[in-house]
Amino acid sequence: MRSDEGPILLGNLAVDSLAKLDLLRFFAHNPASVDTAASLAVWADIPVVEATRALEELAAAGILESEAGSAGPLFGLHADESMMAELAAALAGYERTRHLLRRRLHDLRHSAQATELRLRGDLSRERARTSTIFHSVSDGLVAVDDRGAIVACNRSAAQMLFGLESPRGIPDGSDLLAAIDGLPEAVKTAVRKLLSEALDGGSDRISDLPFPGGRVVDLLVDVLRDENGVPLHEESGAPAGRLLCLRDVTSRHRLEAHRRDLVDLLTHDLRNPASSLYTLIDILLRSPRASWDQSQHDLLARGLNLSQHLLGMINDMLEVSRTEAGFAELDAERVAFSRVAAAAEAQVGPLFSDRQVTLLTVLPAHEVEGDWDQGKLVRVLTNLLTNALKVSRKGDRVQLRAFERRAGLSRPRLLVAVEDQGPGIPKEDLPHVFDKFYKVSLAASADASTRRSGTGLGLYFCRLVVEAHGGEIWADSRSGKGTTMNVALPLALD
Secondary structure (H helix, E strand, O other): OOOOHHHHHHHHHHHHHHHHHHHHHHHHHOOOOEOOHHHHHHHHOOOHHHHHHHHHHHHHOOOEEEEOOOOOOEEEEOOOHHHHHHHHHHHHHHHHHHHHHHHHHHHHHHHHHHHHHHHHHHHHHHHHHHHHHHHHOOOEEEEEEOOOEEEEEOHHHHHHHHOOOOHHHOOOOOEHHHHOOOOOHHHHHHHHHHHHHHOOOOOEEEEEEEOHHHOEEEEEEEEOEOOOOOEOEOOOOOEOEEEEEEEEOHHHHHHHHHHHHHHHHHHHHHHHHHHHHHHHHHHHHHOOOOOOOHHHHHHHHHHHHHHHHHHHHHHHHHHHHHHHOOOOOOOOEEEEHHHHHHHHHHHHHHHHHHHOOEEEEEOOOOOOEEEEOHHHHHHHHHHHHHHHHHOOOOOOEEEEEEEEEOOOOOOOEEEEEEEOOOOOOOOOOHHHOOOOOOOOOOOOOOOHHHOOOOOOOHHHHHHHHHHHOOOEEEEEEOOOOOEEEEEEEEOOOO
16 A cells, blocks of 8 residues: 555545545434435435445444345344444444534634634734825835736825825726826836836936925835835736836925025125125235234234135135026036146145145156046045045144046046045945035134034045036045045046
């Protein structure tokens, strides 16, 4: 016998024994002969063939007697008293077991029904909760299947995409691209592009799209994912669907526009009086007829420095505002980097001399030229060198290094580094040094007047200019080991 035949044989024996017990239970209550097995099969709820075989086996064992009849064998109970007693005991046990099993089955059915009702209630409540969250999100959310048909749409998306107060007006299975046919062409093109790219399993976004009603919207798309962030797939391996997110950034754009207007107003209105104040103080200091004592001269010199600092902050704010608004375009031309470095050195050289800090410049042996805006790059280097000077002590050295890199790059680049010997930048500040209005604490600098000074726009302006050239800027620093500001500039603009 094979190992897998045992369970099958035991199952067949159990079924056969139960059929015989049912038949014996019938004959115990109805000893009279029965002409065929058909009626017994109906009563016992078993196939006729099985009932006939069971009857014949019981007759062969001497428990039933069998006589030939016209329609088939006649069966009746044929047993002595001892056999009847054993049969009665067996049937009584069988009845008790049968009753217990029926009661247990009834309990199991009742428990299953209660569990089903509870699970249905839990599922209904969870669906209601999920639906409430889905439709309460301020961002518009649209889920589409692999064919682009709308699977789910929340209230915010219905308002932004279809001008509806509720997604109930969107037919189930509507094609998303067909449903937004009335939107501006730029929006349709963006949605089509995002959905197409998401088919490859990636995520993407398109910012600042103009929508009807004066809205400005950011579009984001990603594949559908489970609670662990794993993308869901069809059996074919294709993404199970995509989720389109619409983020209304109209308020942010309006606030940004108001901020730019305010900055422009302040810088333009402050620039002229600040410039005039600086010029007047400079004239007073340089006047050959003025006879200032030392305290008066020092006071005027301090006023001149402060007015120069104020004018520089105003110019930074104005330049950043113009660059952000797209008005300060690059005036790129073919220029040698040595000229850029020399112009920056000429501006900051006297400051380094006054502070007795050495400025060392190391340039490539051969001339490196690039398509750059010389004026803006000079300001970038000036800002980086001035920042290095702020954290330097008497006798320290600041190094300006540049070298060309071509190996392994599709576009040759000029790498520029400004390295100081200052206290370094705290690790938590490093990711933010090029953010707008972010100021690193200079508590460890030699000059107390430089601590937390400036507008927090100098490095942000450097980032804007470098990125406008298609380059990168980053900082390397270790506490107590100084800081290196790095700039990578392509030699040619795209």
